Amino acid sequence: xxxxxxxxxxxxxxxxxxxxxxxxxxxxxxxxxxxxxxxxxxxxxxxxxxxxxxxxxxxxxxxxxxxxxxxxxxxxxxxxxxxxxxxxxxxxxxxxxxxxxxxxxxxxxxxxxxxxxxxxxxxxxxxxxxxxxxxxxxxxxxxxxxxxxxxxxxxxxxxxxxxxxxxxxxxxxxxxxxxxxxxxxxxxxxxxxxxxxxxxxxxxxxxxxxxxxxxxxxxxxxxxxxxxxxxxxxxxxxxxxxxxxxxxxxxxxxxxxxxxxxxxxxxxxxxxxxxxxxxxxxxxxxxxxxxxx
Ligand SMILES: C[S@@+](CC[C@H](N)C(=O)[O-])C[C@H]1O[C@@H](n2cnc3c(N)ncnc32)[C@H](O)[C@@H]1O
Numbered sequence: 001x002x003x004x005x006x007x008x009x010x011x012x013x014x015x016x017x018x019x020x021x022x023x024x025x026x027x028x029x030x031x032x033x034x035x036x037x038x039x040x041x042x043x044x045x046x047x048x049x050x051x052x053x054x055x056x057x058x059x060x061x062x063x064x065x066x067x068x069x070x071x072x073x074x075x076x077x078x079x080x081x082x083x084x085x086x087x088x089x090x091x092x093x094x095x096x097x098x099x100x101x102x103x104x105x106x107x108x109x110x111x112x113x114x115x116x117x118x119x120x121x122x123x124x125x126x127x128x129x130x131x132x133x134x135x136x137x138x139x140x141x142x143x144x145x146x147x148x149x150x151x152x153x154x155x156x157x158x159x160x161x162x163x164x165x166x167x168x169x170x171x172x173x174x175x176x177x178x179x180x181x182x183x184x185x186x187x188x189x190x191x192x193x194x195x196x197x198x199x200x201x202x203x204x205x206x207x208x209x210x211x212x213x214x215x216x217x218x219x220x221x222x223x224x225x226x227x228x229x230x231x232x233x234x235x236x237x238x239x240x241x242x243x244x245x246x247x248x249x250x251x252x253x254x255x256x257x258x259x260x261x262x263x264x265x266x267x268x269x270x271x272x273x274x275x276x277x278x279x280x281x282x283x284x285x286x287x288x289x290x291x292x293x
Contacts (some may be wrong), residue, residue: 003063010087013279014087015087022243025244027121036166042085042197048149050150051123060157060161061160066132066163071097072092077092081166082274082277083273085096085273102255107136107190109132110285113139114138116139116142117187118189119143120188120191122144122145123147123154124151125166128141129157129158142168144183148271151170152189162219169183169198175208184214188215188218189217190219190220191220193220193221194221196221196223196244196246199245202247203249206257209288214288216266216285219282221281221283221284224242225248225252226270226282228269264289265286266283267284268283269282269284270283
């Protein structure tokens with residue numbers, strides 16, 4: 001990985017600062033509080049936390065266009081982040097523009113513009129809104145999540161900007177009998193930092209996804225399986241991931257199911273981008289196999 005976005009000593013200083021922060025986080029969350037990533041913790045962090053704030057603040061109402069909202073126009077706070085493997089100091093607005101373009105690049109080639117695209121664990125739909133106006137924009141998009149607050153905020157953002165090709169629906173990826181599971185059948189679906197919340201239920205989620213018979217599944221998800229502890233930046237992410245009790249069995253779970261012919265993995269790739277110096281994802285694509293195919 002090329003990490004020469006900054007000089008060697010600045011690189012070491014920036015990563016070391018984040019590294020010690022993550023060690024402290026690890027001690028506090030895992031050794032003292034013994035926090036386990038459970039359904040209750042996730043609900044607390046999102047439905048009652050981040051999405052409740054998004055919903056209450058209604059930030060979209062201060063933007064004239066969806067693009068300005070998605071790209072956080074005028075957010076001039078400087079952040080130290082990772083862009084294409086390099087440490088970069090940019091404004092938050094510049095990072096969010098990169099995030100949008102990067103998502104469109106990752107999905108293009110794997111998503112059929114003439115078909116429907118579903119995001120599972122979409123939150124308030126920022127990824128789907130990001131795709132609007134890009135080359136990767138599908139004809140119709142469905143955002144699904146367990147958080148009613150996230151879904152309601154997404155619906156209101158769509159209404160505010162007059163977007164009529166996005167809809168938001170409830171789903172619980174842990175419930176194979178959920179009424180909206182059937183919607184996934186035959187569709188291309190993606191997850192973006194959603195399965196990280198469900199790491200302690202990974203087998204259940206993968207089995208439910210396979211049973212739902214999607215056409216293709218794309219994950220943009222962090223997992224320690226792609227990280228190499230001999231690389232300082234990766235080691236930093238490993239400690240952070242442990243501190244948050246994030247998963248490390250997504251790729252192993254997929255490979256085990258590939259062995260028994262339940263699915264075919266088309267791509268696994270480490271992608272080093274994040275608004276911080278940690279927690280970058282793997283880009284994974286797979287398709288379920290019809291039995292015997
Ligand atoms: C880190 S957020 C990512 C949201 C969105 N993908 C994004 O990039 O902004 C994780 C999302 O997963 C959702 N989630 C957690 N457990 C879920 C479940 N069992 N079924 C569906 N969604 C779930 C949470 O409600 C939350 O919206």
